[in-house]
Amino acid sequence: GENVEQHPSTLSVQEGDSAVIKCTYSDSASNYFPWYKQELGKGPQLIIDIRSNVGEKKDQRIAVTLNKTAKHFSLHITETQPEDSAVYFCAASGTAAGNKLTFGGGTRVLVKP
Amino acid sequence: DTAVSQTPKYLVTQMGNDKSIKCEQNLGHDTMYWYKQDSKKFLKIMFSYNNKELIINETVPNRFSPKSPDKAHLNLHINSLELGDSAVYFCASSQGTVKETQYFGPGTRLLVL
Numbered sequence: 001g002e003n004v005e006q007h008p009s010t011l012s013v014q015e016g017d018s019a020v021i022k023c024t025y026s027d028s029a030s031n032y033f034p035w036y037k038q039e040l041g042k043g044p045q046l047i048i049d050i051r052s053n054v055g056e057k058k059d060q061r062i063a064v065t066l067n068k069t070a071k072h073f074s075l076h077i078t079e080t081q082p083e084d085s086a087v088y089f090c091a092a093s094g095t096a097a098g099n100k101l102t103f104g105g106g107t108r109v110l111v112k113p
Numbered sequence: 114d115t116a117v118s119q120t121p122k123y124l125v126t127q128m129g130n131d132k133s134i135k136c137e138q139n140l141g142h143d144t145m146y147w148y149k150q151d152s153k154k155f156l157k158i159m160f161s162y163n164n165k166e167l168i169i170n171e172t173v174p175n176r177f178s179p180k181s182p183d184k185a186h187l188n189l190h191i192n193s194l195e196l197g198d199s200a201v202y203f204c205a206s207s208q209g210t211v212k213e214t215q216y217f218g219p220g221t222r223l224l225v226l
Contacts, residue, residue, distance in 0.1 A: 032212040043117075043203050043217030044156070051212075087154055093212060100169050101215065103156040 002027040004092050006104025014112055019077040021107045023090035026071070030094035033066060033073045034101070038087045047088075048075070080111045116140050117218035119204050125224045126194055134189045134221045136204030144168075145187040146205040146215065147179060156203070162187055194225045 003026040013019050025033075031052035036044035050057045050064045050073065057064050061080075066073040077084055090104040117138045126132055138145065146169075147159040160179040161169035167179070176192040187204060204218040 034214070036217075038154075041219075043205075043219050045217065046214045049214070089156060100158050100161065100171075102158075106154045106156075108154075 002030060002092055002094065002102040004090060004102050004104040006090050006107055008107060009105060010108045010110070012110045012112060013080050015080060015082060017080055019075075019080050019084070019109055019111075021075045021088055021090065021109075022072060023074070023092075023104050024070075024072040025092040025102075027092065027094050028068075028071065030092040032093045033064070034091050034093075035062075035064060035075050036089045036091065036103075038089065038106075040086075044089060077109075080109075082111050082113050085109055085111045117204055117206055117216050119202075119218040119221050121221060122219065123222050123224075125226065127226055128194055128196060130194050131190070131192045132194060132223070133191070134202055134204075134223075136187045136189070136218060138185055138204075138206040138216070138218075140206055140208070140216060141185075142206040142208045142216075143184055144207045144209065145181065145184070146207075147187065147189050148203040148205060148217075149173075150201040150203060150220070152200070160187075160189075191223075194223075196225050199223055199225045 006023045034049035037047045038044040061078045063076045087106045091101040093101045120135045144163045146161045162181040165181045178190045181187045201220045205215040207213045207215045
């Protein structure tokens with residue numbers, strides 16, 4: 001089945017700096033890659049996603065890139081703010097994976113004011 | 114106007130007991146999920162229902178039994194609770210396949226003593 005690895009597990013950045021989280025996946029049939037943000041005591045919330053027919057997608061301060069050949073995708077957050085502090089999860093899904101989302105282990109991001 | 118709601122929010126119980134967690138979504142979605150998040154924040158799919166039909170059944174103990182009385186509700190019943198069942202359980206829903214945004218509930222924090 002699909003295996004998703006996420007790095008780093010923790011990330012501390014100064015407010016205003018950029019944060020980058022990287023994920024690799026194992027199933028070449030995966031074609032949908034969402035990113036979720038989980039704030040303390042809450043459920044995960046989708047912040048951006050990318051499909052395999054696109055190499056990059058941007059939404060304000062958040063961008064995601066996908067390299068299908070290398071089987072990795074990344075989340076970029078620019079001009080970080082204290083409210084970006086949360087746990088971020090990448091995930092992958094493809095028909096070969098039983099049409100389910102497989103999540104990475106999560107990255108705890110702390111933005112220091 | 115809560116989208117995905119779960120009850121109870123907290124559940125503390127003794128080993129061996131049977132408990133249920135309820136989930137309701139008012140988004141009109143066809144697909145609902147149960148996830149387990151362990152103490153290390155790892156998120157793993159347990160079950161998925163589409164229009165009341167079970168479509169994903171991961172390798173979870175058969176002490177866990179999901180029930181979907183209608184497409185807006187997905188409940189989780191757990192028999193003979195064990196210490197290792199302590200976790201946060203999240204319900205989620207999506208319109209159509211898993212390659213659509215999944216909306217997560219606030220979670221049910223289960224502690225088995």
